[in-house]
Amino acid sequence: MSFIPRLCPDPNCSYHTIRGGVFHRKGYFKIKRTHQVIRRFQCTHCKKTFSSRTFKSDFKHKKMDLNHTLQKLLIEGNSIRACSRILKMTYKNTYNKFLWLIEQARVQKYNLPLSAQTLYFDEMETIHHTKCKPLSIGLMVNESYQILGVQVSEMPAKGRLAAFSVLKYGPRKDDRESGLNELFQTVKNQLQDTPKEIKSDAKSSYRKFVEKYYPESNYETYNRANKEKHRDRLHEKMQKKKYDPLFALNQRCAKLRCDIRRLTRRSWCTTKKIENLQGHLDLYMVSQFI
């Protein structure tokens, strides 16, 4: 479809908001990388020239053809640096494109058509550069293995590293509670229907979230002891879904660790900025629906 200008892109021009402006055709230009020929227009009021590219979200991108490939690579287990080597771009350019991609994803994730009959939720853990600074990722999945929401939050170190972590990095705040609240709220706002069933592991602090956000739904918890009881019998039949009642969730967690390089265990590639981890997860979530 050919582009017909309706408004002037210059915010100081009166035709920026009011329709009815006259725009003259003003030659063409060619995008070198895609060999696309694009018509340029000129506003008769402010004499500024523009084209259909001016209104695109990838306006001023010189390697706009690589945006989609970069997105694919990022959700297939490549680090940003690896992507820059594969695509023959500089690290800085790749990083800037990554920031652009996660910004797009951040906007898109609130408009996704989410639905769930059964809602699974849990938390997984990762690190912020060092094991002394662990992060918690709240995760919600539906029965079709679709990730409905992810929320990253800070948490203090546990176990043997706890004392050392405080000594080296100072006390860390525990945002898991507010993180889960935000996760429940955003998913609830977007879900078309109330889920019939909600399933999670038997962590006692989860119950209050379910009672607050989904009081009518049937809530089931599964602890490890329950799972062990059925292990012998069901394992032989290889019925994964019965063997592990939270399979949809655990499968997604394993997939995330495989597909997002910064979540892999025993790796050099770690998260350096929490907001970028959140963005990367948003990108993964949005990519499921494309």
Ligand SMILES: [Zn+2]
């Ligand atoms: Zn104008």
